[in-house]
Amino acid sequence: MTGLLLAIGILAVSTSAPIVRWAEPAPPLLVAAVRTTLAAIVLLSISARDLGSILRLSRREKTFIAVSGVLLAAHFAVWIASLYYTSTAASVALVATQPVFAGLLAWIFLGEGIARREAIGIAIAGIGCLVLAGGDFLAASGDALIGDGLALAGAVTAAGYFIAGRRLRASLPLGAYLAVVNAIAAVLLVTSAALAGTQVLGFARDDYIAMSMSALIPSLIGHSLLNHVVRRVPVHLVALAILGEPIGASVLSWLFFREVPPSNAVLGGVVILAGIAVGFTRLGNSPPASGVESEP
Numbered sequence: 331m332t333g334l335l336l337a338i339g340i341l342a343v344s345t346s347a348p349i350v351r352w353a354e355p356a357p358p359l360l361v362a363a364v365r366t367t368l369a370a371i372v373l374l375s376i377s378a379r380d381l382g383s384i385l386r387l388s389r390r391e392k393t394f395i396a397v398s399g400v401l402l403a404a405h406f407a408v409w410i411a412s413l414y415y416t417s418t419a420a421s422v423a424l425v426a427t428q429p430v431f432a433g434l435l436a437w438i439f440l441g442e443g444i445a446r447r448e449a450i451g452i453a454i455a456g457i458g459c460l461v462l463a464g465g466d467f468l469a470a471s472g473d474a475l476i477g478d479g480l481a482l483a484g485a486v487t488a489a490g491y492f493i494a495g496r497r498l499r500a501s502l503p504l505g506a507y508l509a510v511v512n513a514i515a516a517v518l519l520v521t522s523a524a525l526a527g528t529q530v531l532g533f534a535r536d537d538y539i540a541m542s543m544s545a546l547i548p549s550l551i552g553h554s555l556l557n558h559v560v561r562r563v564p565v566h567l568v569a570l571a572i573l574g575e576p577i578g579a580s581v582l583s584w585l586f587f588r589e590v591p592p593s594n595a596v597l598g599g600v601v602i603l604a605g606i607a608v609g610f611t612r613l614g615n616s617p618p619a620s621g622v623e624s625e626p
Contacts, residue, residue: 336559340571342552344578346544347418350410351587353540358414359528361541362406363519368545370512377505384502384510394494395507399514401491407519409484416477418583419591420462422576423599424481429610430455431489439493451609458601465594504557512549570611573603 353361374381384395412421430452436442444452463478491511498507523530559568576599583589591599 332559332562335555336563336568336571339552339555339559340574341578342555343548343572344575344582346548346552347413347422347579348582348586349540349544349547350413351418351583351589353537353544354414356533356537356541357523357528358411359407359519359523359526360530361544362403362410363516363523363528364538364541365410365544365549366403366406366512366516366519368542369549370509370516372545372550373505373509373512377503377509380503380506381509383506387498387502391498391502394498395510396514398491398495398498398507399511400518401487401494402511403515403518403522405484405487405491406515407522408480408487412477412480412484414477415480416474417591417595418589419576419580419595419599420474420478421481421484422579423462423595423602424459424478425484425488426573426576426606427455427459427482427602428485428488428492429606431486432492433610435489435493448609451605451607454605454608455602456605458598458603458605460598461601462594462598465592465598508553570607573607573611576603 350358350361384392387395409421409425412425433442433444433448433452437444459482463475495507495511556568556572580591580599584591
């Protein structure tokens with residue numbers, strides 16, 4: 331049963347990028363704002379009883395929650411925008427480098443060492459990024475390079491989000507934590523969209539349905555199932571399974587949007603995933619490497 335739930339969770343998070351494609355031409359900021367707002371509303375209603383625990387946190391812990399919300403907002407803003415510039419395969423492969431940046435940030439800010447296998451994984455993933463971005467450069471695709479950069483920024487902000495929130499989850503119910511950080515992200519994204527004069531009305535009905543589905547399927551169903559499963563099976567097995575997300579997203583984009591991944595995105599993506607598998611997953615029962623978690 332746990333294996334089935336894990337498979338459903340991976341399939342659900344794999345729909346994130348294709349659903350954003352479905353929402354086009356709705357602006358990225360609007361898609362991000364709707365996704366976090368709807369997710370926050372549902373999570374706040376489900377976790378209402380646990381929200382009082384936030385008041386008992388120290389000022390330092392509350393600061394970490396605020397930082398987590400800011401980084402989550404930034405992650406959705408830049409990663410969703412990346413899908414408007416580069417291919418789905420390139421975007422999801424680059425944002426999958428989040429464990430690499432989590433390990434580096436933990437080393438820089440938390441003083442955690444980087445194991446030899448993690449260093450090897452980082453090097454391999456870095457080569458994959460160069461292959462992917464280099465192919466876009468040779469193709470003289472300026473938009474694709476912008477998208478690649480935004481996807482990498484999405485990986486960095488996701489890594490920061492997990493690092494900031496890692497210490498909180500032991501003292502705060504997961505549902506309450508996710509509800510509050512999504513609410514903070516929603517407020518920031520809605521405010522940013524308003525200040526930027528983002529168009530809200532005038533899109534097709536399917537665009538609004540897609541924006542709503544981005545909250546329901548990858549956020550509420552996908553991430554809820556993964557967080558449920560990770561408490562029952564070793565984290566390294568979940569982390570290894572999550573490497574299937576870029577493959578699932580690319581296959582779904584090909585099936586529904588006839589988006590054929592460019593060869594450099596396929597090759598670079600394979601190398602990136604190989605690096606993450608080598609450096610940030612475990613074949614035995616030892617603890618997982620730093621920051622191996624799914625994309626928000």
